[in-house]
Amino acid sequence: MMGQESEQKKKKKPFGRQKYLNNFVRNSAGEYVYVGKHYRWDGDRKKELLALWIPAALQIVLTILCGCMPKAGMEQRFYVLLPYLAMFTGVFLQTWKLIDLSFAGNEIRDYIYKRTVPVLRVLPWTVMGTCALTVIVEIIRSTEKEFTQYLWMGLFLAMLCAVFGCAAFLEQKMKRMDLFSAK
DSSP states (O other): OHHHHHHHHHHSOOTTOOGGGGGEEEOTTSOEEEOSOEEEESSOHHHHHHHHHHHHHHHHHHHHHHHHOTTTTTTOOHHHHHHHHHHHHHHHHHHHHHHHHHTTOSEEEHHHHHHHHHHHHHHHHHHHHHHHHHHHHHHHHTTSTTOOOHHHHHHHHHHHHHHHHHHHHHHHHHHHOOOEEEO
16 A cells, blocks of 8 residues: 555656656667657648748738727727737737747657647637627727728728638638648
């Protein structure tokens, strides 16, 4: 009984230690080597990343510009800013994961794959949903009596539609691409 308890304590992962660290072992030179599962790009890595980065970069620029619009972006009511901030956060997280994937190299370790690819398949849906909600709320806001900035609203809505289109393109690209094969 006493031996089993001490054995369980040894097997228990220390607090703060990530599970993937168990996949590193020391070689004869004393250096740590990753022995876990790897994934490889099926197609041309540069082409695939370029196909992901072009709409992502456009999405980043348009999202920032939407927030800088004089009437439509900067002077919003809280009920318009909240969905916009959620969209901005989704675009930021999507960019962060794309950066993580871009710097992972040709052979991607299992823990990097698990924290980037599944998230990159879900985040475009988040961006599209919050973008659509921002459009709906902006249209509702335009029915207020003091609203007179139809030119800025039109430009704001056009940029939001472009962000939605970029997110839809990224979602389709991630769905169609079988980016990696296990090694």
